Amino acid sequence: MQYYDEKSKHILINYVSIFLIMVIGLAVGGYQSYLNFKHEFQQQATHQISAIAKLKINNLESWRMERMGNAEFLSQNSILTSLIEKFLQDPQDTETKDRLFSRLESARISYHYRRVFMLAPSGVERISSPATSETIDPHLLAEITPTLAAGKVRLFDFHQHQDKTIHLSILIPIYANQNINQPLSIIVLDIDPNTYLYPLLNQWPIPSETAETLLLRRDGQTVLYLNITRFNKNSAMALRSPLTKTELPAVKAALGQTGTAIGVDYRGVPVLADMRSVPNSPWFLVSKIDIAEVFAPLRARVWETLAFIGITALAISTSLIMLWRQELLHFYRAQAEAAAALQASNEKFEKAFMLSPDAININRLQDGVYISINNGFTTLTGYTPSEVAGKASLDLNIWANPQDRQRLVEDLQKTGTVTNLEAKFRVKNGAMKDGLMSASILEINGAPHIISITHDITERIQAEKALRESEEKFRNLFNNAKIGMFRTRLDGSEMVEFNQKYLQILNYTAEELKFVPSASLWADPREREEMIKLLKTKGHATDFECNMLNKQGEIKKCVMSMHLYPETGMIEGSIQDITERKMAEEARRESEERYRAVISNAPLIAFIIDPQGVFTLSEGKALKNLGLQPGQVVGQSAFDLYHNYPSIIAAIKNSLSGQPTRNETEVEGTVFDVIYSPIFNAEGTVVKVIGVANDITIRKQAEKKILHLNVELEKRVRERTEQLQNANKEMEAFNYSVSHDLRAPLRGIDGWSQALLEDYQDQLDEQAQEYIHRVRAETQRMGHLIDDMLQLSRLTRVEMTKKQVNLSAIAQAIAERLKQHEPQRQIHFNIQTDLCAECDSHLMEAALANLLENAFKFTSKCAAAQITLGQTEVEGERAFFIRDNGAGFDMNYAQKLFGAFQRMHKESEFPGTGIGLATVQRIIHRHGGRIWAESKIGLGTTFYFTLPPFPPT
Numbered sequence: 001m002q003y004y005d006e007k008s009k010h011i012l013i014n015y016v017s018i019f020l021i022m023v024i025g026l027a028v029g030g031y032q033s034y035l036n037f038k039h040e041f042q043q044q045a046t047h048q049i050s051a052i053a054k055l056k057i058n059n060l061e062s063w064r065m066e067r068m069g070n071a072e073f074l075s076q077n078s079i080l081t082s083l084i085e086k087f088l089q090d091p092q093d094t095e096t097k098d099r100l101f102s103r104l105e106s107a108r109i110s111y112h113y114r115r116v117f118m119l120a121p122s123g124v125e126r127i128s129s130p131a132t133s134e135t136i137d138p139h140l141l142a143e144i145t146p147t148l149a150a151g152k153v154r155l156f157d158f159h160q161h162q163d164k165t166i167h168l169s170i171l172i173p174i175y176a177n178q179n180i181n182q183p184l185s186i187i188v189l190d191i192d193p194n195t196y197l198y199p200l201l202n203q204w205p206i207p208s209e210t211a212e213t214l215l216l217r218r219d220g221q222t223v224l225y226l227n228i229t230r231f232n233k234n235s236a237m238a239l240r241s242p243l244t245k246t247e248l249p250a251v252k253a254a255l256g257q258t259g260t261a262i263g264v265d266y267r268g269v270p271v272l273a274d275m276r277s278v279p280n281s282p283w284f285l286v287s288k289i290d291i292a293e294v295f296a297p298l299r300a301r302v303w304e305t306l307a308f309i310g311i312t313a314l315a316i317s318t319s320l321i322m323l324w325r326q327e328l329l330h331f332y333r334a335q336a337e338a339a340a341a342l343q344a345s346n347e348k349f350e351k352a353f354m355l356s357p358d359a360i361n362i363n364r365l366q367d368g369v370y371i372s373i374n375n376g377f378t379t380l381t382g383y384t385p386s387e388v389a390g391k392a393s394l395d396l397n398i399w400a401n402p403q404d405r406q407r408l409v410e411d412l413q414k415t416g417t418v419t420n421l422e423a424k425f426r427v428k429n430g431a432m433k434d435g436l437m438s439a440s441i442l443e444i445n446g447a448p449h450i451i452s453i454t455h456d457i458t459e460r461i462q463a464e465k466a467l468r469e470s471e472e473k474f475r476n477l478f479n480n481a482k483i484g485m486f487r488t489r490l491d492g493s494e495m496v497e498f499n500q501k502y503l504q505i506l507n508y509t510a511e512e513l514k515f516v517p518s519a520s521l522w523a524d525p526r527e528r529e530e531m532i533k534l535l536k537t538k539g540h541a542t543d544f545e546c547n548m549l550n551k552q553g554e555i556k557k558c559v560m561s562m563h564l565y566p567e568t569g570m571i572e573g574s575i576q577d578i579t580e581r582k583m584a585e586e587a588r589r590e591s592e593e594r595y596r597a598v599i600s601n602a603p604l605i606a607f608i609i610d611p612q613g614v615f616t617l618s619e620g621k622a623l624k625n626l627g628l629q630p631g632q633v634v635g636q637s638a639f640d641l642y643h644n645y646p647s648i649i650a651a652i653k654n655s656l657s658g659q660p661t662r663n664e665t666e667v668e669g670t671v672f673d674v675i676y677s678p679i680f681n682a683e684g685t686v687v688k689v690i691g692v693a694n695d696i697t698i699r700k701q702a703e704k705k706i707l708h709l710n711v712e713l714e715k716r717v718r719e720r721t722e723q724l725q726n727a728n729k730e731m732e733a734f735n736y737s738v739s740h741d742l743r744a745p746l747r748g749i750d751g752w753s754q755a756l757l758e759d760y761q762d763q764l765d766e767q768a769q770e771y772i773h774r775v776r777a778e779t780q781r782m783g784h785l786i787d788d789m790l791q792l793s794r795l796t797r798v799e800m801t802k803k804q805v806n807l808s809a810i811a812q813a814i815a816e817r818l819k820q821h822e823p824q825r826q827i828h829f830n831i832q833t834d835l836c837a838e839c840d841s842h843l844m845e846a847a848l849a850n851l852l853e854n855a856f857k858f859t860s861k862c863a864a865a866q867i868t869l870g871q872t873e874v875e876g877e878r879a880f881f882i883r884d885n886g887a888g889f890d891m892n893y894a895q896k897l898f899g900a901f902q903r904m905h906k907e908s909e910f911p912g913t914g915i916g917l918a919t920v921q922r923i924i925h926r927h928g929g930r931i932w933a934e935s936k937i938g939l940g941t942t943f944y945f946t947l948p949p950f951p952p953t
Helices: 002-075 078-089 094-110 144-150 197-202 249-254 296-328 333-355 375-381 402-415 458-480 500-506 525-538 579-601 621-626 646-656 697-759 766-795 807-821 841-858 891-896 916-926
Strands: 115-119 125-129 154-160 166-175 183-191 212-219 222-225 240-242 259-264 270-277 283-290 359-364 370-373 417-426 432-444 447-456 484-489 495-498 540-549 555-565 570-577 604-609 615-619 661-667 670-680 686-695 802-806 827-831 836-840 865-874 877-884 931-936 940-945
Touching: 002 154, 002 166, 002 183, 002 197, 002 212, 002 259, 002 270, 002 283, 002 296, 078 094, 078 125, 078 166, 078 183, 094 115, 094 125, 094 183, 144 154, 144 166, 144 183, 197 212, 212 249, 222 249, 240 249, 249 259, 249 270, 249 283, 296 333, 333 375, 359 375, 359 432, 375 432, 375 447, 402 417, 402 432, 402 447, 432 458, 484 500, 500 540, 500 555, 500 570, 525 540, 525 555, 555 579, 604 621, 621 670, 621 686, 646 661, 646 670, 646 686, 670 697, 697 766, 802 807, 802 841, 807 827, 807 836, 807 841, 807 865, 836 841, 841 865, 841 877, 841 916, 841 940, 891 931, 916 931, 916 940
Parallel strands: 827 865
Antiparallel strands: 115 125, 115 183, 154 166, 166 183, 212 222, 212 283, 222 240, 259 270, 270 283, 359 370, 359 447, 417 432, 432 447, 484 495, 484 570, 540 555, 555 570, 604 615, 604 686, 661 670, 670 686, 802 836, 865 877, 877 940, 931 940
16 A cells, blocks of 8 residues: 555656646746747837837928929919019009919919918018918027028928917028019918928827827937827927937937837837937937837736646646546546546637637527627727626627628528627727627527627728728829839830829820820830830839920930739839930030040149049140140059159148149159149048149249349339439429520510500500500410429429319319409309329319419400319219319310410400410329219309319328
């Protein structure tokens, strides 16, 4: 007996050890399965979020490009500019105002702007669509000056008005058609983000309880949330997060991090987030979903795994116990085995029934009363066993359409089974679920029952709906793409499908193209044969350049990319019209050839040096002066070739450091003037140096010759100056001689004439006395003439002292002297005050005296004489004038006006020597000015003269 006790203990220990090892193995396998499922769910969620984020980024970028493109079109619309110019010239022109309003209204309605209005450069509102009395936001007014200064369309980012509404604005500067520097106005396109942007951001293409998209902008040391978040309806332009909270995906995105990561959102909840920057904008996009939702399906898998492990462990333990019992109880072996098998089967069925992830329920066929439900039913519907006990499915209103149950019962009664019946169910909280049901008839206690299994296909239905929507979006993208897209048959028989851009490229309508074989659209059949061969070999072709024929038979240069589907014989592809690009490339090649021809034949050297100092270009006729051929030094180092020329090495190093350099260098007897110009990339780094060397050997030789001639010339000038000084001294002596020797006889003639008149007056008749008076007058006139000649000769020798002189004061003094000389005359002097000039005061006093005395003399026969001194502008130059209403003269003789001894009137009418105006001309010329006159006989004369402007202070 003790033997059997020891054996039973040994067997029990062995079986317990085996049981523990198998349970541990199941636990390890279950945990590894849990990790695999967790990684799979996270990867699936990551791909899903990234795809959605990429789609939203593309939509945002397209929306922004479309809005900016619309604004650029308006800024370059000359018709709109003409309307604005016409409206600003006459704001009361209702017809122009209505036309301008109509254009603004059309732009607002076509692109769904909240408001389109026009502002003056001062910020005053001119016109608005729709008409409204709302005030202009001060932040928007502050953007007017920078926009006009930049001269281009600007997007005024998200901003909040005083009424707390959020806007985006596009500012369009409008300049005059004929003067691009004259701003006319600012057109503002006011955008309500609630119309498109916020719905776009808030929409999530698949069902989710926590997923959302955040649009952000960095604002100082914080991240500003630009849109309405899912869990904070007042977050737009109000919610901020400091940049120090680096655990937030929003902060990570603002700091430049991209990709997916796990973090904590603004609620403090762990999330899986995708972070991206929106191209060409200050915005960042964060697409996220709660970690709890990502791993929600994992809990069901965990329970399934635990159930499997539990069932398996129970089966193992039961088997081991049975074996142990078999060893000890031979008598009850058969009974124990049968009982254990039955118990295991029942337990398996019960576990499978209760732990199945699908909803399983048993109902009476007659009235639908629930007999039993499993955990999957509770998970799917929310009803517990106690809540459904004794109640029918129709009583609980579970069937969304009661006719579905009627159909189920009828099919079961006919065939006994129903497979894959799709129906909608209403769960406990009122939500609708889609289910896929299979059922059969089960006999319990002789009564027919229905056992049904329902699989939740709600997510699949929603995914199918999302797929249909995605296909619809693809169709819209296909039809509205900016490049031509098409589907055709490999045999070239017909065009199966094409978009609007394809029709535009070939100038066909959709109806016309349906009857045109696709092969006939190729200008060169050989190109199509080459394309077909490439498709059959590789299955695809990219950037294939070809010539196509449009409807008018014109050749269009195009580039195509295609993909062949051999199983259907269909080709899908895209096409772009590159005719203009090809023409531009051809023009560029011709330009480069002309440039190379010019450089190659120009009498200079053009070269390019890379950052290492190696020649990459060497052209020009002047290379032969160095014994070189074009391109001969390409690939060689300038530092090695010209190491014996320190000035060249220094100039190259200086230009490679970013400094433009110019120097003269003599190489092998030839002198070059070399200009080194550094070329920078976008980062400010020198990528090459462009140089031009001009052969100036002949010029340098000429400069040396000129230098020698200048020395000779300076020597001659000194000699001539000395001769001129001697001549001036001789002239001074001659003038003194003339003044002394001529005046003595004249004084004698005048004196003896006066003595004759006084001593013999009684003996002379009146005619003789008249003759003597004439002799005396002529001698006195000769004296005045000598004085004027001496004064004229001195003007070229007297030294000038320039200073600021008040011409008005000098003229006023001369006028007073003239009026005192003849007080009986009715004469009015109109002298403008504070006329100043930089001049010699004594010379200008002489010039003004001659001009005013001249006017005084030639107005002597006027009853009311008028003499005016003033200032005007002639051909952009300041000019002084003296105007009178005197006798005037014939302008046909104006060329003799400033000649010495030239007179325009008889001596008997207006006496004078004819020297005064010649004197005035010399004075004005010595000052660097010019003088001229305008006159009409009997209507007076105006003398104009200019003086150089004041020197800068």
